[in-house]
Amino acid sequence: MHAPLIETRRVKRRWIERILLWARAYETKLWQSGHEVTGRGPTPKASEAAAIKKWNEENSEVTAPLSKTLGDDDLGPYSQQRGVPL
Numbered sequence: 279m280h281a282p283l284i285e286t287r288r289v290k291r292r293w294i295e296r297i298l299l300w301a302r303a304y305e306t307k308l309w310q311s312g313h314e315v316t317g318r319g320p321t322p323k324a325s326e327a328a329a330i331k332k333w334n335e336e337n338s339e340v341t342a343p344l345s346k347t348l349g350d351d352d353l354g355p356y357s358q359q360r361g362v363p364l
Contacts, residue, residue, distance in 0.1 A: 285307045288305075291303040306325040308330070
């Protein structure tokens with residue numbers, strides 16, 4: 279089984295993200311064999327972390343969890359802030 283495909287792109291901020299004072303919003307999609315998960319965050323790495331977390335929660339009984347490719351310190355000032363669920 280191949281690793282899921284990952285795509286990150288900059289998107290328009292939602293009103294809640296403006297209230298949270300996000301300068302920008304990013305969306306990361308993970309997909310594999312028809313299954314897709316999306317995560318959002320104020321930085322590309324934060325959105326990737328949100329998508330990986332969601333992927334692991336939804337696919338924990340089907341596949342081995344994805345390893346987190348970045349540490350919490352890589353998220354910068356947003357390390358304690360969660361991505362906004364879709």
